[in-house]
Amino acid sequence: MSDTDTQLTGVDLLHNPLLNHGTAFTEEERDAYKLRGLLPPRVFTQERQVQRSLGNYRKKLTDLERYIYLISLEDRNETLFYRLVMDNLEEMMPIIYTPTVGKACQEFAHIFRRPRGLYISTEDKGRIAEIIANWPHDDVEVIVVTDGERILGLGDLGINGMGIPVGKLSLYTACAGIHPAKTLPITLDVGTENEKLLADPLYIGLPQRRVRGAEYDAFVDEFMTAVSTRYPNAMIQFEDFANLNAFRLLHKYRNAYCTFNDDIQGTASVTLAGIYSALRLTGGKLTEQKLLFLGAGEAGIGIADLIVSAMMDEGLSEAEARQRCWFVDSRGLVESSRTNLADHKLPYAHDFAPQTDFLAAVNALQPTGIIGVSGMGQMFTQPIVAAMAKINERPIVFALSNPTSNSECTAEEAYTWSDGRAIFASGSPFDPVEYKGQTYVPGQGNNSYIFPGVGLGVVAVKARHVPDEMFMAAARTLAQLVTEEDLAKGRVYPSLKRIREVSAAIGTAVAEIAYAKNLARVTRPDNLPAFIEAQMFQPVYD
Ligand code: NAD
Numbered sequence: 338m339s340d341t342d343t344q345l346t347g348v349d350l351l352h353n354p355l356l357n358h359g360t361a362f363t364e365e366e367r368d369a370y371k372l373r374g375l376l377p378p379r380v381f382t383q384e385r386q387v388q389r390s391l392g393n394y395r396k397k398l399t400d401l402e403r404y405i406y407l408i409s410l411e412d413r414n415e416t417l418f419y420r421l422v423m424d425n426l427e428e429m430m431p432i433i434y435t436p437t438v439g440k441a442c443q444e445f446a447h448i449f450r451r452p453r454g455l456y457i458s459t460e461d462k463g464r465i466a467e468i469i470a471n472w473p474h475d476d477v478e479v480i481v482v483t484d485g486e487r488i489l490g491l492g493d494l495g496i497n498g499m500g501i502p503v504g505k506l507s508l509y510t511a512c513a514g515i516h517p518a519k520t521l522p523i524t525l526d527v528g529t530e531n532e533k534l535l536a537d538p539l540y541i542g543l544p545q546r547r548v549r550g551a552e553y554d555a556f557v558d559e560f561m562t563a564v565s566t567r568y569p570n571a572m573i574q575f576e577d578f579a580n581l582n583a584f585r586l587l588h589k590y591r592n593a594y595c596t597f598n599d600d601i602q603g604t605a606s607v608t609l610a611g612i613y614s615a616l617r618l619t620g621g622k623l624t625e626q627k628l629l630f631l632g633a634g635e636a637g638i639g640i641a642d643l644i645v646s647a648m649m650d651e652g653l654s655e656a657e658a659r660q661r662c663w664f665v666d667s668r669g670l671v672e673s674s675r676t677n678l679a680d681h682k683l684p685y686a687h688d689f690a691p692q693t694d695f696l697a698a699v700n701a702l703q704p705t706g707i708i709g710v711s712g713m714g715q716m717f718t719q720p721i722v723a724a725m726a727k728i729n730e731r732p733i734v735f736a737l738s739n740p741t742s743n744s745e746c747t748a749e750e751a752y753t754w755s756d757g758r759a760i761f762a763s764g765s766p767f768d769p770v771e772y773k774g775q776t777y778v779p780g781q782g783n784n785s786y787i788f789p790g791v792g793l794g795v796v797a798v799k800a801r802h803v804p805d806e807m808f809m810a811a812a813r814t815l816a817q818l819v820t821e822e823d824l825a826k827g828r829v830y831p832s833l834k835r836i837r838e839v840s841a842a843i844g845t846a847v848a849e850i851a852y853a854k855n856l857a858r859v860t861r862p863d864n865l866p867a868f869i870e871a872q873m874f875q876p877v878y879d
Contacts, residue, residue: 346371354415355518358878361386361417383420383878390421400437405448407433408441411507412451415517419876422511427833430508430785436740436765438504439489445497446534446541453503454522456496459548459556466563477568478519478796481505482560484527486547486579490712490739493579495529496542501577505599505788513789513840514873515796521571525560527553557586565594570858572795572803574599574788583635584681595795597803601639603784603791604737606808606815607830608640608708608762609647611735611782613816614829615760619731621705624651626661628733629704631695631745632711633664633671636737638681640708646805647812659684663702667711669693699724706733709745713738717746722754730758737764737782748779752827762829769826778823780830787811789836790843797844797872799858800851810846818842837873844869 350370351357358366360381367373367380381389390410397403407429411418422429431437441448461468485498502522509515528547534540548556564573575586575598587598597603616623628644630637641662648658664671664685670692671682678686692698699707699721707725709717717736725732732755736745748767751759757772762780770777791811795803818831818839831839845866851857862868 348375351375354412354418357414359386359414359417361878383417386414386417387421387424390417391425394421400432401440401444401448403429403432404437404441405450408453408503409450412453416876416878419510419517419874422507423837423876426511426836430783430833431766433507434504434785435489438500439491439740442488442494442497442500443491445494445500446537446539449541454499454524456499456524456526457560458496458526458543459528459552460543462556462559465559466566469563469567472521472567474518474521476519477521477571479506479509479515479574479792480521480523480564480568480571481509481574481576482523482525482564483575483577484525484557484582485529485542485577486582488577490743493529493531493547495531495534495540496524496526497534497540498577499524505574505576508785509789509792510874511789512785512836513793513844514837514875515789515792516874519796521568523564525557527556553582561590561594570796570799571595572597572792572800574792576600580634580679580681584638591804592802595800595802597791597808598635598639599784599788600635602643602803602805602808603788604636604710604782605639605641605643606787606791606812607782607784608735608737609643609809609812610786610815611762611780611829612644612706612733613812614780614819614824615706615731615733617816617819618760618824618827618829619705619729619733622651624648624653624658624661626706626733627702627704628662628706628708629695629698629702630662630664631707631709631716632713632738633666633679633682633685634710634712636710637664637708638685640710641685643805643808643812647809650809660687663687663689663698663704665692665695665698670698696721696724699728703728705729706735708733709736709738711738711745712743713745714743715746717751719750719754722746722751722759726755726758732759734759735762735782737762739764741765741767748777751779752777760827760829776826778826778828780823780828781833782830783833785833785836786815786830786839787843790814790840791847793840793844793869793872794847794851797859797869798848798851798861800848800856801858802856804850804854804856806850806854807847810850811843814843814846815839841866841870841873 481502488494506520573596645658672689751761767779
């Protein structure tokens with residue numbers, strides 16, 4: 338928080354969400370901070386405040402109303418907001434993040450109440466440093482930035498995409514204890530191609546078409562220079578940029594700044610973790626897998642790139658590793674006779690006969706696992722899952738597309754169509770499934786297992802960059818935290834209830850990589866795990 342914040346009294350203190358304790362201000366604090374009369378007389382504990390908030394929250398009739406309630410609480414009293422969310426994470430994560438945050442972004446201009454974060458538009462060109470200087474906090478550690486072009490599976494939402502950086506940063510705090518005052522959500526408003534938004538008189542962004550090409554690049558360059566000049570130790574996460582910019586910007590900036598792209602690298606890490614856990618069930622090695630992806634976008638290519646790195650780490654050459662990852666996109670199998678393939682698909686365009694549909698590709702390639710990242714529902718049909726179960730004793734079937742309606746198949750379908758043998762994970766949560774007297778608990782490949790812990794490790798040791806090795810280490814660590822009990826139920830990820838423990842362990846593993854690669858800017862502490870844990874924000878009044 339800024340230096341002046343610590344001297345706030347009276348109404349100013351009550352209106353500062355980072356410092357406000359509401360009805361939990363003690364008698365002494367009420368005297369010391371001139372709060373007498375500004376609050377009703379009875380002093381409440383935080384537990385009672387949580388009880389009241391939870392009651393109000395649960396009275397809301399729709400998820401969007403629940404979202405608005407939680408954001409309003411965050412705007413009033415952040416400590417209470419985090420206590421409530423952390424105590425009820427499984428219930429509230431789908432509200433503050435996907436899927437409800439998607440709905441909130443679609444409605445963003447209409448439900449807009451109080452600004453949060455920084456809005457930087459192309460009209461600010463030439464003075465972005467000045468805009469960033471307006472942010473009141475000096476010690477920002479994690480920044481999430483979007484340009485709103487590909488919000489979840491919802492497409493171009495322009496400036497309304499701000500709900501995503503806000504939500505992601507809430508998860509950094511709730512899951513890994515990054516202090517809320519050290520987080521900064523940013524939306525770059527470069528226009529929108531969304532006709533509905535362009536025609537909406539309430540739209541809060543620039544009502545103009547997207548800036549592209551050299552002008553766009555210069556704008557993002559100016560932003561990167563300005564933001565890292567003011568916050569040289571901050572980690573900058575790129576989020577929900579469209580394919581055409583996401584890969585390009587990642588490659589351009591990854592070795593120049595402390596930055597990563599969660600859609601590409603975070604997704605890759607959580608999926609690799611799921612595969613490592615699945616291998617504990619199949620007994621196979623990573624280097625023996627052949628994986629067939631449905632969808633060759635940010636998620637799919639990101640996952641394959643990290644798997645290739647992990648396979649190379651385990652002894653394969655790059656060419657051998659790439660031969661183990663195959664893609665089907667909307668035009669069929671990605672293979673070398675295809676023309677006009679996007680750059681990011683080229684390394685996976687192997688020599689093979691063209692296959693126009695996914696089932697044909699499964700039968701021709703005989704993969705050990707299929708990974709759905711197409712954003713298209715119901716694409717893993719019964720014949721496809723049955724074919725996988727014929728080829729493999731324990732087929733890996735990951736249906737990662739969000740939201741639930743876009744999942745390539747449901748958990749129940751994966752289990753029943755494979756006679757209970759599929760190792761299933763999904764992008765959106767599914768309830769446990771009863772099949773032939775056994776209960777299966779599907780794992781959710783939620784990026785929240787990975788990015789908060791990665792951020793914690795990176796900022797704790799002030800790492801200069803976020804190399805792929807960190808995402809490999811995060812994947813291995815996450816897989817190791819899956820218990821035998823989890824695996825017995827078919828669950829390839831630990832319970833979300835253990836997320837703080839997971840993030841602390843990943844933070845430590847990531848910090849280890851920073852030291853091993855000479856990227857850390859903090860002297861190595863004697864006890865690294867204790868050092869990492871000590872940095873984690875707790876939502877208590879102090
Ligand atoms: P994207 O738009 O970058 O890529 C989608 C890809 O699917 C494109 O290559 C497209 O050509 C392909 N595709 C579209 N229709 C197809 C069809 N009918 N058959 C085959 N391929 C088709 O999107 P993305 O960022 O890669 O995300 C894809 C999906 O993965 C989304 O639904 C997203 O929600 C999900 N996702 C899940 C997680 C997770 O589970 N942790 C993380 C990130 C993304």
